[in-house]
Amino acid sequence: MSQNPDQSTSGTAREAQAPAPLSFEAQILALLPTLRRYSRSLTRSDTESEDLLQDCVEKALLSRAQWRGSNFKSWTYRIMTNLHLNARRSVARRPSVGIEEAETVAASTSADDPLEKNRLVQALETLPKDARAVLMLVVVEGYAYQEVADMLEIPVGTVMSRLSRARQALREKMREENVIPLRRPR
Numbered sequence: 001m002s003q004n005p006d007q008s009t010s011g012t013a014r015e016a017q018a019p020a021p022l023s024f025e026a027q028i029l030a031l032l033p034t035l036r037r038y039s040r041s042l043t044r045s046d047t048e049s050e051d052l053l054q055d056c057v058e059k060a061l062l063s064r065a066q067w068r069g070s071n072f073k074s075w076t077y078r079i080m081t082n083l084h085l086n087a088r089r090s091v092a093r094r095p096s097v098g099i100e101e102a103e104t105v106a107a108s109t110s111a112d113d114p115l116e117k118n119r120l121v122q123a124l125e126t127l128p129k130d131a132r133a134v135l136m137l138v139v140v141e142g143y144a145y146q147e148v149a150d151m152l153e154i155p156v157g158t159v160m161s162r163l164s165r166a167r168q169a170l171r172e173k174m175r176e177e178n179v180i181p182l183r184r185p186r
Contacts, residue, residue: 024061027072028057028060028061031072031073031076034073035053035056035057035076038077039052039053039080042080042081042084043084052080052083052084056079056080059083060076093142093144094142119174120170120174123169123170123173123174126169127166127169130162131162131166131169132166133152134148134162134163134166135162135163135167135170137151138163139163145160145163
């Protein structure tokens, strides 16, 4: 009786036919179609979904040391979900108006004093670099104290004290160069 080569009694033949585990990059490439569909379902926008997909792949590649080898698909899906939720929270904290809606908004016709703007810029430049960074992030960009603390890798208390000192320094600088007081003394 001749044996069919497919019915080999040797276990080594089957082991040799088993596919080698995919590399990290190959696993990501294999998941791209499903990740693309998932990102589209989260964002409901072609452009936003492509951005989310790109961010997810970038984050996965940068975080490869954190992957523990369990379920690669669920790990990448969790990355994408977290990125999407963080983006939604960010938009909720800083709402914006689309360009289409902004066209109907009339521009303010205030007679801003260009000298006042120059004085403010000069006063900002006199602030220490650290205080100026905190002031700009909190006041101009609208970040929360904790976000600024995380960005600058400093304690929240330091953020608050630098912001307070920066505001006080600006107040004093603007007051000393002002011919007419900006506000009545309290």
